[in-house]
Amino acid sequence: MRYYYAPMEGITDATFRRLHAKYFPGVDRYFMPFLSPTIHRTLTHREARELPRADSVDFVAVPQLLGKNVEDMLWAIGVCADQGYDEVNINLGCPSGTVVSKGKGSGMLSDIFALDAFLDAIYAKAVLPVSLKTRIGVNDSENWEKILEIYRDYPVKELTVHPRIRKAFYKGDCDMAAFARAVEGSPFPVCYNGNVTSIADAESIAAQFPAVESVMIGRGLVADPGMLAGGTDRDTLKAFLNELSDTYCRVFESKRNAIYRMKDNWHYLIGLFEGSEKLWKEMRKSTDYDRFMAIANEIIETLPMRDHPEIIW
Template sequence: MRYNAAPMEGLTDRVWRQTHQHIFGGADRYYAPFISPPENRIPVKKKMDELLPEANPGVPVIPQLLGKDGSCAAWMIGVLRQMGYTEVNLNFGCPSGTVTAKGKGAGMLRDLEALDRFLDTVFEEAGGPISVKTRIGVDKPEEFQAILEVYNRYPLAELIIHPRVMRQLYRGQADRDTFAAALPACHFPVCYNGDITTPQDFAALEAAWPGLSGLMAGRGLIADPALFRRARGGAPASKEELRAYLDGLYTGYTAAFGSAPAAISRMKAFWHECIGLFEGTEKLEKQLKKLREPWEYEVTVNQIFTLPLRR
């Protein structure tokens, strides 16, 4: 079973993918955060730079598209294939209001005829392999049966199911009962995604659904970058590894953004998720939130690294 790193806009970009794979041995696949195919069909350089093969050496990346115009998505898949990618993932899961208001992401699940037309055009004009990452509905999980009927009309390379509805955003729990009930009706490999945070979760899910093609983790992997290794029976992250990882991210973002304050702001997002790896961080968490200057960041990180790791 593959262990896949979830796409997370603002976190799992090329700097993170490189650093994570280098220090922690990596995921079987890294799904890149979505890019929107531009209507004028001129690729946006900054977005494409993220996916350049030379910016992702040795990392198994699957690009993801977020769009609602099938022809435009098919064109973009062609561009990605010219860059050397084969499988491309389609996003029908993003719940953000600005995305769904335009009928994209999980907003695509509101109109299943439009979803069907979109997939029909994409498969007709671009061909496979194409996978889909989906939520189970807009308002209620009962919608998933009809959504699945649409997906089953196409030869999806894989269906990644995040069993929450759009309205839930990331609240509540992933609905594993609805996921389990839908599994027998899926005509393609299925990857489960949602609230996987411990090695025990991996073991339980693999035992429950041995036929899955993969398990995908997002927030759990940012909170513990050694999660996949631990799930395979390996060691938890050592302090030295965490130091190399977090310093590597900071250096990488400082170079990528050309600005230490921008890198610090990005690092705060990582620290917010992973500071729980250390014990007794309450005071330093507050300090981390407030700081702005590179020297303050470096001092605070040094202080955090004097604390013991939680075991």
């Protein structure tokens, strides 16, 4: 089984990926949070920072693009090629209201003729292999078969399926029957994504779908960063989080912004610790960097750790 780190906007940025790979080996590919190309055809300072040269790190990362304008997307694919990447991933799953209302992300699944025309133009001219990350529909999964037929007309490098409709956001059960339909007779590799929070979960996917060779994990890996490296131990977690916070202070030039970013991590991580309610409440309220770090260290050093994180999201 190959393990992919799911793209998570606001969490798995370039700093996070570099440090996660340093402390917790085991991820085969890190998918980057989406980049949204605009007609201006330039990268902002932040976007350039988030798209470092592929050979500047010693792990594999895949840039993800979100957009519906073919020319802008082709321009961005060219930028990714210039940066040395060997694949780009297109986001057909983002459920956010502001994205969907512009007909992007999972919004692209609502007009299958436009989706077909978009993919036709992209695959005709893309200078890199293109993989897709998709949901199974917008308000229902009625069109899922048709969407799959469209994908199957193109040389998709790999299709990652998050088997939920847009309306479900990240909640509830995944539709395993819809996932099975994506796997049956697929001409390209299909990767599973959704609610995997342990190696046992990934093995269960492998047992149910022998043709599936890759699983993409998001929240489960933020909650248990060492899941693929034999478990998360206190010392490694402490070193990882300390270096992550320090680096964010430097990159953002703001301790306040570093705290925001670390709180987004702790939202998932807190489930690793028993009896953490009081300290977690204090941490959430904290706006002082030194106090925030002291609480984080108190949690890591003193609270009993679970073998698997409690799923609290």
